Amino acid sequence: MTELGARDREALALALEIPETLLILDDGLARRYAQLLKLEYIGTLGVLLKAKQKGYLDRVKPILDRLDT
Numbered sequence: 001m002t003e004l005g006a007r008d009r010e011a012l013a014l015a016l017e018i019p020e021t022l023l024i025l026d027d028g029l030a031r032r033y034a035q036l037l038k039l040e041y042i043g044t045l046g047v048l049l050k051a052k053q054k055g056y057l058d059r060v061k062p063i064l065d066r067l068d069t
Helices: 006-017 028-036 044-053 061-068
Strands: 022-024 040-042
Touching: 006 022, 006 028, 028 040, 040 044, 044 061
Parallel strands: 022 040
Antiparallel strands: none
16 A cells, blocks of 8 residues: 655645645655645746746756666
8 A cells, every 4th residue: 555755745735835846755645645635836847847838947868867777
């Protein structure tokens, strides 16, 4: 059985207290909880893609490669 980690539980609880919070969640179970709680979230890949779109990054792949190791 998979349980929600302490960090994800804390992030979800804090997001419930602070309106318009955007959570960064990669864990599938944490995302399901966020959906049930009607919280807005984005994953690491989404953050990187937004950074590239806004011109903060030239390429995403080298960063993903470093995260994968």
